Amino acid sequence: MRTSRKLTHYLMAVFAAAMMSMSALAADPGTTYPSTSEASDQKAGSLLVYTLYQSNASNVAGQDTKINITNTNESNPIIVHFFFVATGCSVADFKTELTANQTYSFLTSDFDPGTTGYIMAIAENYLGIPIHFNFLIGDLYTRSLSAADSYQANLGAIAFSALWTNPNDDTARTTNVQTGARQVAIQIPGGDANSVTVVAGLDGRNTGTGAGLAGYNQLPATLALSNIPSRASNDRTLLVLLRPAGNLLTGMSSVGSIFGLLFDDAEQSQSFVQGSLGCHNVLTLSNTTPRTVPRFDSVIPAGRTGWMKIWIGGGSTSAATGFLGSMIVYNQQARVNFEGGHNLHHLTLVPRGTISTAGDNGITVPVFPFTGN
Secondary structure, three states: OHHHHHHHHHHHHHHHHHHHHHHHHOOOOOOOOOOOOOOEOOOOEOEEEEEEEOOOOOOOOOEEEEEEEEEOOOOOOEEEEEEEEEOOOOEEEEEEEEOOOOEEEEEHHHHOOOOOEEEEEEEEOOOOOEEOOOOEEEEEEEEEEOOOOEEEEEEEOEEEOEOOOOOOOOOOOOEOOOOOOEOOOOEOOOOOOOOOEEEEEOEEEEOHHHOOOEEEEEOEEEEEEEEEEOOOOOEEEEEEEEOOOEEOOOEEOOOEEEEEEEEEOOOOEEEEEEEEEOOEEEEEOOOOOOOOOOOHHHHOOOOOEEEEEEEEOOOOOOOOOOOEEEEEEEEOOOOOOOOEEEEOEEEEEOOOOOOOOOOOOEEEEEOOOOOOO
16 A cells, blocks of 8 residues: 555656646747837847947956847747947848757957947848747847946847748748758748848838838837936936948948937926937037037036937938937946946837838848858
């Protein structure tokens, strides 16, 4: 009898372990996050934008950035194409393959040392054509440590979902389940493996033979800094701005001029224009950046806070230009007061419409096969 009871307990333990394993492999609880939800750092997507990377080639301990990316798909690998867009608009790239459930990290000092800019990561098939694979998430850690300016921040990668129709199924497989063979599917409409480029619209459209079909989520047209501290206590605010549009083969587009409103905490506002901004910009807010009347330190004096909203150009709804940004707050006396960073808030979106060129709110992606393992 005792032996039988022990056997029963053993079998029950095995059964419980099997049930827990099955539960672990089951689908995640809750409903699927809709791909139509607009771009943010709180969702998965087929295209990620990391708003800032930097490193000091001669002092990586003082300045460096760690890039992290994860494939949340439980059964399918994916090719990820990283594009490093420097402040001067030039582009460098590399590709890697992420297996199912794999997370991957690297230091930009190892890949693009001594450079400041932003990174775009695009899900592709083995031929190099962007595909529908809304399973990528990521973030970055950046630090810049010096005697005068010392800060560290963690910024989430802003994810854009692919919106075009998936002709297979929601798992967006890149390999054949039965044979293991690599398959070409779910590519962006109008994409041609024989062409040099495809144009993918970040306003929800794309050009080429698939003109008018859905591309990725829309870019924001108006951005906001929700809380800006006073400079009187040595607090400093960095404003990071970029425009992820243009040609990833020959060079990306510049931000140009932005128009904005700086508000104090009593609801009064001062307008400003900040011009001649490049592809990637890291600005320290001050009495001259932006230049307001009265000056920044008068608008946000000691013990007070303010906020700001900005957009590119004159603010025409029909001609809105998309861009992205982040803010980092720190104190010139390291570890004094609060510090950290976050991506800017998206207040309005670029209207949907067919793109005529990549110079609008679209990107031209070079197409070439993946040659890794």
